[in-house]
Amino acid sequence: MIPEIIAFAMSLTSTKVNDYKPSLGQFLHNGYPINELRISKIIFSGDCPGEELSAVYNLSFVEKTSLDLGEDKYRRIKVQNMNTGGFTDRKYQNKGFPSQSFNVTLGSRHRGSFLTVQDGLNKFMWSVFNKKTKEVLVSGNSYLTVKVNNSRQNRSYSSVREDIRCFGGQRIYSYYTQKKKDQILSNCPKDIYVIETTGICPGGREVTLTSEKIMSRYRRRHQIIQNFY
Numbered sequence: 001m002i003p004e005i006i007a008f009a010m011s012l013t014s015t016k017v018n019d020y021k022p023s024l025g026q027f028l029h030n031g032y033p034i035n036e037l038r039i040s041k042i043i044f045s046g047d048c049p050g051e052e053l054s055a056v057y058n059l060s061f062v063e064k065t066s067l068d069l070g071e072d073k074y075r076r077i078k079v080q081n082m083n084t085g086g087f088t089d090r091k092y093q094n095k096g097f098p099s100q101s102f103n104v105t106l107g108s109r110h111r112g113s114f115l116t117v118q119d120g121l122n123k124f125m126w127s128v129f130n131k132k133t134k135e136v137l138v139s140g141n142s143y144l145t146v147k148v149n150n151s152r153q154n155r156s157y158s159s160v161r162e163d164i165r166c167f168g169g170q171r172i173y174s175y176y177t178q179k180k181k182d183q184i185l186s187n188c189p190k191d192i193y194v195i196e197t198t199g200i201c202p203g204g205r206e207v208t209l210t211s212e213k214i215m216s217r218y219r220r221r222h223q224i225i226q227n228f229y
Contacts, residue, residue: 077099079099
């Protein structure tokens with residue numbers, strides 16, 4: 001019985017190794033084969049905190065395991081990331097030719113036209129198929145190591161804007177001259193208005209810095225009734 005047990009154990013070990021052998025499918029970046037992909041991530045602090053990811057463009061995929069597939073206008077290749085569920089489905093010509101290009105970004109699920117990946121080792125399943133008949137011509141597994149390059153930057157407001165609105169009203173006005181401001185105030189029915197100061201972050205996100213409620217009948221000396229922060 002011992003030789004049989006040893007043989008069985010060896011078969012399990014060999015199967016496990018085979019599962020992780022690189023397939024003959026290959027990622028390309030700008031036409032060159034890659035096993036590793038670097039993605040930049042900027043972490044912002046300061047007035048406008050947040051994160052910014054840089055997508056990687058012009059990737060493609062090529063499989064090398066099939067025989068000559070011949071001409072087929074319906075042939076495509078689907079590459080799916082088993083880590084994120086994200087996939088790309090692109091036109092495919094023939095053995096040895098790269099697929100139609102696609103783009104890659106970090107993510108934890110499928111994201112539109114981007115193939116999503118995660119930091120570390122990513123496992124992919126791919127298949128070449130006929131879009132019309134759904135026949136799968138060849139399939140396999142591939143791996144790609146993704147490394148995230150983190151950097152930190154301070155980010156300030158790109159501009160600060162002061163707006164005015166009548167108290168209780170919804171419409172907000174931007175004014176640039178005292179004449180324009182007086183014109184707006186003359187239309188406030190309750191003689192109370194609100195001045196709001198807003199910081200504009202790069203990318204357009206707005207942050208309310210101050211909000212002052214003011215009695216407009218004090219034309220020469222405006223009285224601030226309440227501050228909102």
